[in-house]
Amino acid sequence: MKRVSPATGPKNFYLVLLDDGRLEASRDNELKEALLCIKCGRCYFSCPVYNSIGAEWISRESPYGGPTGVMWNYITNRDPWPSMYCVHSGGCGVVCPMNIDIPKVISSIKARATKDIVKNKKK
Numbered sequence: 458m459k460r461v462s463p464a465t466g467p468k469n470f471y472l473v474l475l476d477d478g479r480l481e482a483s484r485d486n487e488l489k490e491a492l493l494c495i496k497c498g499r500c501y502f503s504c505p506v507y508n509s510i511g512a513e514w515i516s517r518e519s520p521y522g523g524p525t526g527v528m529w530n531y532i533t534n535r536d537p538w539p540s541m542y543c544v545h546s547g548g549c550g551v552v553c554p555m556n557i558d559i560p561k562v563i564s565s566i567k568a569r570a571t572k573d574i575v576k577n578k579k580k
């Protein structure tokens with residue numbers, strides 16, 4: 458164990474920032490509040506869908522799960538399909554310590570997916 462202070466710290470410092478859809482989400486009035494998520498996981502346990510199907514809901518590869526996973530999977534992968542499983546019980550929005558209106562954000566994602574389906578059927 459060696460203490461690292463500024464005088465004995467590394468000569469080079471590299472900072473890698475990954476945007477992964479966050480900038481675009483910050484400009485989207487319906488999605489931007491999802492960026493406040495601190496990934497505490499409280500919304501998972503108030504969600505009847507997560508309690509029924511667990512990690513299968515989003516994807517085994519995704520680091521995100523539960524109601525917040527619906528929002529973050531859309532922000533980072535533009536995948537709206539997990540929102541279709543939401544039954545809108547509303548518990549996630551009640552327990553969120555960041556006061557994110559998760560049901561509203563999920564409804565918006567679901568509406569976008571539905572619009573895409575209708576648009577593709579008209580083609």
Ligand code: SF4
Pocket residue numbers: 493494495496497498499500501524525549552553554555556557559
């Ligand atoms: S309860 Fe709120 S802050 Fe916690 S993981 Fe869910 S969305 Fe994020």
